[in-house]
Amino acid sequence: MVSIKDVAKLSGVSVATVSRTLSRPDKVADSTQQRVMRAIEQSGYVTNVLASNFRRRKSQTIVVLVPDIANLYYSKIVQEIEVVARSKGYQILLGETQQDPKIEQTYSDLVHQRMADGVISLGMELPIKVDAKRKTVDPKWPPLVMIGEYTGSVPVPRIGIDNVSAAYDATSYLLGLGHRDIAFVGGPRDFTLCKERLQGFRKALQKFKISTGLDHIQYGEFKLDSGYKQTKKLFDLGATPTALFCANDEIAMGAMKALRELKLRVPEDISIIGFDNLEIADYCSVPLTTIHQPRKEMGREAMTLLLSILNGSSPKETRINLPYQLIVRDSTASPRQ
């Protein structure tokens, strides 16, 4: 292994000068620089970044915690985080957590272990153990930014959208088309994210004095087959909604499959609206009306924010909402008379 010492010897300067040539060339005479560079090439020297990081007490690495990397909602966000990170000389340590607190904790610990400088989590909960009563940030926590799902009360910086408003807008759109019998096909009952979307849904219905019975609210997972099963169940229970509000696009696509099997045409017989605006939403059997979440921007903002925290600034706002957008495609129409 050729080290900085060898280069120093070969070029007849001190190790300090070699180090400087590499990190702050402006502080080294041109002629010396050239000698050093030549020695580096001759010897095939490559900086031991691990040693450098150790010495500088920085890892230039951030942990990205994602519940499921094989999920188009998350992966698009991660993608943009990587782009920003790379442009700033940082690397991404990928942590797939499956929402498992133990795995989240293990990955977050890397910061204390000096293997990472900060954490971005796309999960629902803080990735560190915190007792339920805590309402403040502990300065001992690692530099942390949450994205999207986190809705807890501890004021950790979080980038996302206003889910209540978005769901309200989506539902209002259906109401505007004339729908009065709308079912909610949801995610897990205890996810705040799901609760928020349900809340916006209900709030919109209340404008028209519509109260929704339990037979119109289904819970499940944010997954294709859950959307399928929930929709089947909905109609098994005897409901005959003219529109479906699906808590995300995957659920909506699962629902579409169920509707096809039930011989219900979209949007002639029933309207359907999703949430997220995955790229694939435009390639469904019927292009899906949905809420666009600005996932690229979310990733970019989160990484930028974390970077500024790592540089010593403490964020003023802790709950940053980015603009969402209702994307109207072909899966929604006025109900038949």
Added chain:
Amino acid sequence: MVSIKDVAKLSGVSVATVSRTLSRPDKVADSTQQRVMRAIEQSGYVTNVLASNFRRRKSQTIVVLVPDIANLYYSKIVQEIEVVARSKGYQILLGETQQDPKIEQTYSDLVHQRMADGVISLGMELPIKVDAKRKTVDPKWPPLVMIGEYTGSVPVPRIGIDNVSAAYDATSYLLGLGHRDIAFVGGPRDFTLCKERLQGFRKALQKFKISTGLDHIQYGEFKLDSGYKQTKKLFDLGATPTALFCANDEIAMGAMKALRELKLRVPEDISIIGFDNLEIADYCSVPLTTIHQPRKEMGREAMTLLLSILNGSSPKETRINLPYQLIVRDSTASPRQ
């Protein structure tokens, strides 16, 4: 920052003993262990893994190079790599390359820089610069395993499937249904991966003495909108195939959208077959017949293989093909008379 020295002082032993207690407790007397552990808890000591890695000349980190993490084909593989890596005490450094050789090189360099121990690449080309004539592995290259797309001649270990055979089987299935007029909706013309699938396609057609004109071979990208556009173009050119062989599932889903707009029913008017078996293939407007690629197994095998290389073994086989499978769903049927 509390270091191993503080723990040593606090527990009245030497740093060596603290180190041993943590890494090889069997070599330390029980009573000493307890004293040390108590001191660790009292002081809140956390091992500086960065320093430890530096000292041990290992990073316990592997770089995973993926052309596009927001792609369901790749992300499922990455997911399994992470699972195996974590279970063996390794971490994943995520490198999104967009097929850019410069980015690939930058990430691969991390191994020489001691920030990573090895590389797994899901890309097409070797992620290191190698002159075109080279036909052998250079011992100076980082420990490397390729997955899926690599088809180069340098014998680097590569986990994948036999694409020629798979495409041959898929096409044979269509022929068996009675189709004689089949179009190929492909990926990039110069990707060996695409060429291999085309080769299998042609080989099957030859059995029936069918030669395919240029109007039946389309090239594009492995993407939704490319499948859409290629299919539109195909029919614009006047082709009237009774079946479409799509080089991957995304292309197939794009093609389906085009067929809907062309008022062609699947499978009554036209059959369609994909490649990969993404989860979502079962949720298309018509559940998609496709070739299943064992992506979990590919990820697992690759990581396992890299691990064994890191442990000093040199792989005998360099081209490992895993079994694929034809999944018949509803998008294929016999052509109308």
Added chain:
DNA sequence: CTGTTAGCGCGTTCAG
């Protein structure tokens, strides 16, 4: 502008 000196925190000899 450059060299000397002094560690960073840990693992690993080698004695005892």
Added chain:
DNA sequence: CTGAACGCGCTAACAG
């Protein structure tokens, strides 16, 4: 079984 001493490869502070 334990401790003293050394050094991994590099950066930073200070002189000069």
